Amino acid sequence: MNQSKKTIPKIVSERLLIKGGKVVNHDHTFRADVFVENGMIRQVGLDLTVPGGVIVIDAKDALILPGGIDTSVNFAASSTWYDCHSNSDETTVDDFYSGTRAALLGGTTTVFDYATANKGGLVAGHEERVETSASSCCDVSLHVDITSWNDDVKKSMTALAKEHGVNSFRIRTSDRFQLSDDQIFDILLHIKTLGAVALVHAENGSIVRKLTQVEKSRGRTQPAGILTARNEDVELEAVQRVIMIAKQVSCPVLFINLTGIRAVNAIVDARKSGQQVYAQVNAVALYRNGSSYHQASWNKAAACVTWPPLRDDPVIQQSLLYALSSGHIHCISSGHCVFTNASKSKLGKSDFSKIPPGTNGAFERMMAVWSYGVERGMIDQNQFVAATSTNAAKLLNLYPRKGHVAVGSDADLVVWRSNDHRSLSASASALNVVKPDCSNAFDGAETNGAPVVVISRGKVILDENEVHVVQSHGSLLGRPLKPPMIYNRLDVQDEIMKELFVNVKSDSQPPVVTPSVNGPRYRENNEDKPERFTRTSGHRAMHQSGWSFSGDQADDTRKKSTFRYSVPPGGISNFSLN
Numbered sequence: 001m002n003q004s005k006k007t008i009p010k011i012v013s014e015r016l017l018i019k020g021g022k023v024v025n026h027d028h029t030f031r032a033d034v035f036v037e038n039g040m041i042r043q044v045g046l047d048l049t050v051p052g053g054v055i056v057i058d059a060k061d062a063l064i065l066p067g068g069i070d071t072s073v074n075f076a077a078s079s080t081w082y083d084c085h086s087n088s089d090e091t092t093v094d095d096f097y098s099g100t101r102a103a104l105l106g107g108t109t110t111v112f113d114y115a116t117a118n119k120g121g122l123v124a125g126h127e128e129r130v131e132t133s134a135s136s137c138c139d140v141s142l143h144v145d146i147t148s149w150n151d152d153v154k155k156s157m158t159a160l161a162k163e164h165g166v167n168s169f170r171i172r173t174s175d176r177f178q179l180s181d182d183q184i185f186d187i188l189l190h191i192k193t194l195g196a197v198a199l200v201h202a203e204n205g206s207i208v209r210k211l212t213q214v215e216k217s218r219g220r221t222q223p224a225g226i227l228t229a230r231n232e233d234v235e236l237e238a239v240q241r242v243i244m245i246a247k248q249v250s251c252p253v254l255f256i257n258l259t260g261i262r263a264v265n266a267i268v269d270a271r272k273s274g275q276q277v278y279a280q281v282n283a284v285a286l287y288r289n290g291s292s293y294h295q296a297s298w299n300k301a302a303a304c305v306t307w308p309p310l311r312d313d314p315v316i317q318q319s320l321l322y323a324l325s326s327g328h329i330h331c332i333s334s335g336h337c338v339f340t341n342a343s344k345s346k347l348g349k350s351d352f353s354k355i356p357p358g359t360n361g362a363f364e365r366m367m368a369v370w371s372y373g374v375e376r377g378m379i380d381q382n383q384f385v386a387a388t389s390t391n392a393a394k395l396l397n398l399y400p401r402k403g404h405v406a407v408g409s410d411a412d413l414v415v416w417r418s419n420d421h422r423s424l425s426a427s428a429s430a431l432n433v434v435k436p437d438c439s440n441a442f443d444g445a446e447t448n449g450a451p452v453v454v455i456s457r458g459k460v461i462l463d464e465n466e467v468h469v470v471q472s473h474g475s476l477l478g479r480p481l482k483p484p485m486i487y488n489r490l491d492v493q494d495e496i497m498k499e500l501f502v503n504v505k506s507d508s509q510p511p512v513v514t515p516s517v518n519g520p521r522y523r524e525n526n527e528d529k530p531e532r533f534t535r536t537s538g539h540r541a542m543h544q545s546g547w548s549f550s551g552d553q554a555d556d557t558r559k560k561s562t563f564r565y566s567v568p569p570g571g572i573s574n575f576s577l578n
Contacts, residue, residue, distance in 0.1 A: 014036075014055050014458065014459065014460065015035075015036065015037050015050070015051065015053060015054045015055065016034075016035070016036040016037075016054065016055050016056075016057060016411070016455065016458065016460070017033060017034070017035050017036075017048070017050055017054045017055070017056045017057065018033060018034040018035075018036070018057045018059050018064055018413065018415065018453075018455075019033045019056055019057065019058060019059060019060075020033070020058060020059050020060035020061075020062075021033075021034075021059025021060070021062050021063060021064040021415060022062075022063050022064065023044065023063075023064045023405050024063050024064065024065050024381045024382060024384075024385055024405075024416075025066065025382065025385060025390070025404055025405055025406075026382055026383075026385045026386035026389075026390035026391070026403070026404075027382065028382070029381060029382060031046065032044050032045050032046060032064075033045065033046060033048050034064055034405065034413065035048050035050050035054075036411040036413070036455065036458050037458070038458065039410065039411050039457045039458035039459075040408065040409070040410060040411055040458065041405065041406065041407055041408065041409050041410075041411050041413075042407065043407065044405065044406060044407055055460075057415065057453055057460075057463075059415045059453075061417075061419075062415050062416060062417045062418075062452065063381065063415070063416040063417075063418065064405060064413060064414070064415060064416075065107070065385055065389070065405070065413070065414045065415075065416050066385060066389045066390065066402070066403050066404055066405050066409070066412060066413065066414070067107065067108065067109025067110060067389065067402070067410075067412030067413060067414055067454070067455070067456065068103075068106070068107045068108035068109060068110075068365070068366045068388045068389050068414070069108065069109075069110045069111075069112075069388070069389045069392040069393055069398070069402060069403055070103060070108045070110070070111045070112065070333050070334050070336070070362060070365060070392075071112045071254075071256070071280060071331050071333045071392045071396070072112060072256055072257065072280070072282070072333035072334065072335050072336075073099060073103070073111045073112065073113050073333075073334060073335070073336040073337070073362055074092065074113065074114065074335075074336065074337035074358060075092065075094050075095055075096045075099035075100070075111075075113055075133075075336070076091065076092060076094070076095045076096060076099075076132055077091065077092045077337055077358075078090070078091050078092075079091070079339065079343070079347055079356045081116065081176070082175065082176065082356050082357065083175075083176065083347075083354055083356075088346055088347060090339055090343035090346065090347060090356070091339075091343075092337055092338055092339055092358075093338050093339065093340055093435040093438060094336070094338055094362075094435070095132075095135065096113075096132065096133045096134070096135045096136040096140070097135040097136065097137060097471050098433075098435075099111070099136075099336060099362055100136040100137040100138045100140070100362075100474060101137050101433065101469045102336075102362045102363040102428075102431075102433035103138060103334075103336075103362040103363065104137055104138050104454055104456060104461045104462065104469060105363055105431050105433060105451075105454065105461075105462055105467065105469070106362065106363035106364060106365060106366055106367060106433075106451065107366040107367075107414045107416070107450075107451035107454055108138070108334075108362065108365065108366060108388075109138050109139065109402075109412035109414075109454070109455075109456045109457075110138060110139045110140070110141065110398070110402055110412065110477070111136075111138065111139075111140055111141075111362070112140075112141050112142070112143055112168075112392075112396070113129070113133065113140060113141075113142055113143070114129075114142065114143050114144070114145055114170060115128075115129035115130075115142045115143070115144050115145065116129075116144075116145040116147065117145070117147060117148075117153075117156075121152060121156055122144060122146075122153060122156035122157065122160060123156050123159055123160060123164070125144075126142060126144055126160060126164060126166065129142055130142070130476055133474075133476065134472060135471050135472055136472070136473075136474040137456070137461075137469050137470060137471060137472075137473050137474055138456050138461075138473070138474040139402075139410075139412070139456070139457070139474045139475050139476075139477050140474055140475075140476055140477065141165075141396070141398075141476070141477040141478075141479060142166065142476075143166075143168045143169065143170050143199055144157075144160055144166050144168070144169050144170070145169075145170045145171075145172075145177065146169050146170065146171050146179070146187055147172075147176075147177035148177075148179075148183075149179065149183040149186055149187055154190055157169060157190060157191075157194065158190075158194065161194045161195075161196055161481055162194075162481075164478065165477070165478020165479050165480075166196070166478075166479070167194075167195070167196045167197060167396065167397055167479045167480065167481050167482075167483070168196060168197045168198075168199055168254075168396055168479075169187070169191055169196060169197075169198060169199065170198075170199040170200070170201065170256075171184060171187055171188075171198060171199070171200055171201075172200075172201045172205075173200070173201065173202050173203060173204065173205055173238045173241070173242065174201070174202075174203040174204065174205030174208050174238070174307075175203075175205055175208075175307070178205035178206075181241070181245060184242065184245050185245050185248065185249065188245060188246055188249050188251035188253075189249040189251065191251050192249050192250055192251040192252070192490075194481060195481035195482035195487060196481060197252050197253075197254055197395065197396065197483065197486065198246070198251055198252065198253045198254070199253075199254050199255075199256050200242050200253050200254070200255050200256065201256055201257060201307070202235060202238035202239045202242055202255055202258075202263070202308075203230060203234050203235050203238050203307065203308055204234045204237050204238045204241075207234050207237075208229055208230055208234055211228060211229040211230075211231070211234070212225075212229040212353045214228075214229075215228055215229050215352075216351065216353070220352075221350050221351055221352055222293075222298070222301070222352060223293040223298070223301040223302050223304075223305060223352050223355065224293040224294050224301070224352075225352040225353075226293060226305060226309045226352050226353075226355075227290050227293060227309055227312050229352075229353065230307065230308050230309050232260040232262055232263070232308075232311060234308075235258070235259070235260045235262075235263050235308045236260060236262045236263050236266060239255060239258075239263040239266050239267065240266050242255075243266065243267070243270045243275065243277060246275065246277065247270070247275055250276075250490060250493065250494065252276035252277070252278075252486045252487075252490065253276070253277045253278070254277075254278045254279075254280060254330075254331075254395060255267060255277065255278070255279055255280065256280045256333070257280070257281070257282055257306065257307065257308065257333075257335055258279055258280065258281050258285075258308070258329075259281065259282075259285050259306065259308045259309065259310055259311050259316075260308065260311055260316075261311075261316060261319040261320060261323065263279075264279050264281075264320070264323045264328055264329060265323075265328075267279045267328070268323075268328045271328075274493065276486050276489060276490060278330045278331070278395060279323075279328060279329045279330055279331075280329070280330065280331040280332070280333055281320060281324075281329055281331075281332060281333075282306065282332070282333055282334060282335035282359070282361065283332050283333070283334055283335075283361050283364065283365040283368045283369055284304070284306065284310070284335070284359045284361055284368075284441050284442070285306075285310060285316075285317070285320060286317055286320060286321060286324075286332070286368060286369065286372045286373070287317065287368055287372060287441075287442060287445055288304055288310055288317075288441065289310050289311060289312065289313060289314065289316050289317060290309060290310045290311050290312030290313065290316075291312065291314075292304035292310060292441075293305070293309070293310070293312075297439075298345070298349070299341040299344070299345070299439050300439050300443075302341070302344045302345070302348065302355050302439075303341070303344070303359060303438070303439035303440070303441050304359060304441050305344075305352075305355045305356075305357050305358075305359075306335065306357050306358065306359060307357040317372070321372065321373060321376070321378040321379075322378070324373060324378065324379060324383075324387060325373075325378045325379050325383065327383075329387070330387070330391045330395065331387060331391050331392050331395070332365065332369050332387045332388055333361075333365070334360075334361030334362045334364070334365040335358060335359060335361060336358070336359070336360060336361045336362040337356070337357065337358025337359070338358060338359070338360050338435070338438055339356050339358070339438075340435070340437040340438055341437050341438065341439055342437055343356075344356065359441035360428075360434065360438070360440060360441055360442065361441070361442070362433075363424075363427075363428055363431070363433045363434075364424045364428065364442045364445065365388070366388050366414075366451070367422075367424055367427075367445075367447040367449065367450050368424065368442060368445060368447070369384060369387060369388055370384060370418075370447055370448075370449035370450075371445065371446065371447035371448070371449070373387070374418075374449065375447070375448055375449065385403075389402070389403040390403035390404060391403075394483065394484075394485040395483060395485060395486065396479055396483060397479045397480050397481070397482070397483035397484075398477065398479060399485075410457060411455055411457060411458040412455065412456055412457065413453075413454075413455040414451045414453070414454050414455070415451065415452050415453035415454075416449060416450070416451055416452070417449070417450060417451075417452045418448065418449045419448060420448065420449065420450045420452065421446065421447070421448050422446070422447060422450055423444075423445070423446050424440075424442045424445040424446065424447060425440045425442060425443045425444065425445070427450070428440060428442075430465075431467065452464055456473065456474070457473070457474075457475075459473065461473075
């Protein structure tokens with residue numbers, strides 16, 4: 001589903017032939033050329049027959065990847081969204097033009113931002129955000145924030161899901177838009193009924209407020225105070241609580257911006273029992289830890305503030321990478337939300353709880369994951385594609401249109417060179433994706449893998465160091481409900497449970513339910529029903545002998561055959577009916 005958000009004419013896409021590279025999808029790698037026409041992939045293979053007038057892109061010794069998908073950015077955002085008591089309204093430095101430009105130059109061709117209700121309600125807030133995103137250079141899709149709960153919100157969610165292509169809704173367990181457990185229950189139930197996906201920012205907001213008060217009463221106002229006020233227990237409790245609530249209504253959940261390995265492990269345990277819960281972390285969490293908040297420079301420390309915060313554990317990055325390599329972390333986003341140093345200082349210089357959260361990363365995300373994942377042998381190239389593109393497309397129902405290099409997919413492609421050493425901060429400066437008076441959370445990070453050609457909807461955006469970004473080149477993406485990756489499993493589980501409750505009589509003993517990764521299984525406690533493969537069940541038990549010491553055999557009562565067979569000398573068989 002493609003929803004055009006503007007009436008200006010689109011840029012005509014070129015005919016492109018990407019030649020001599022190695023295609024890397026999430027499931028396999030192979031050598032092939034890729035032919036692109038009218039914004040779509042038309043051919044994939046060797047020795048292709050293509051029409052004339054084709055622009056040839058040399059991908060020798062390079063990889064051809066599907067364009068990256070960033071599931072969490074915040075462009076043109078206001079600080080009041082995070083703190084309703086702020087005396088100042090500061091806005092992020094990146095709007096949809098500059099933010100998506102940075103994303104494209106880093107290899108990301110699709111971003112997900114958030115729409116929040118305004119005075120006109122959820123639908124009006126979504127439409128307002130659609131207009132705000134009209135300047136985007138790459139494709140955009142929107143999650144919708146659920147900040148309260150009543151019948152009007154319920155109706156608006158239904159309208160957004162069925163008429164506006166929204167299949168994901170975010171809820172929060174802390175801060176300004178904290179929801180109660182009973183509200184979360186009702187919202188998750190409705191999300192499941194719609195066939196959508198819940199995004200959850202999980203921290204225990206009530207405890208965060210109490211611990212913040214304690215820290216400030218002790219005079220601890222610097223950025224490091226966030227480590228205690230938003231400690232790992234606060235994150236873990238909220239994750240476990242939402243998992244429990246989601247289990248009651250069988251609602252799929254994607255936990256976003258996770259930073260603690262214990263929270264990730266809780267999700268792993270839930271998945272083992274058959275729940276459809278998934279984990280997303282921000283790229284900065286693979287590069288930095290909580291020691292960043294102890295930096296002497298207040299600006300640098302504040303630039304690394306996230307909610308939940310980076311954990312003060314020297315091996316947390318390694319732990320998260322192990323979880324990524326094991327498939328327990330499904331998506332790597334940027335969480336891009338950048339305020340100037342002046343704005344952060346104005347809001348939170350004397351109060352760490354007022355520092356608006358968010359780092360840069362739209363540009364750096366894919367290169368950071370390559371550097372800290374692939375180059376260190378933690379993940380392979382296919383897992384890299386899955387974590388930065390394909391899994392997001394599957395979870396949010398854009399696959400195989402996005403996140404895949406195949407005939408019929410959108411021509412969102414990246415030619416990636418794995419021997420191209422560069423500094424992330426230096427590259428960001430060279431391409432003008434870092435704004436003045438902003439601290440770079442990836443300062444000092446280096447990589448040997450980077451995009452050299454980026455193609456968005458069939459148009460070359462980056463060619464080596466030549467930039468061809470066009471404002472309003474992107475489109476708004478609507479997404480169908482019931483992503484198959486999630487709901488194919490949930491539908492089977494629902495059918496099993498329906499059968500369970502239909503077949504179990506009210507006067508019978510309760511069924512024994514055996515959970516499994518593939519869904520619940522059950523059997524009835526019916527003592528009158530014989531076990532399979534017993535003599536009383538009518539089946540011959542092959543492991544039981546019919547031989548007896550008395551000479552009698554179990555099949556002696558059977559009528560013997562009247563046929564006789566003999567083989568006389570010479571080997572000729574004689575057959576008689578005597």
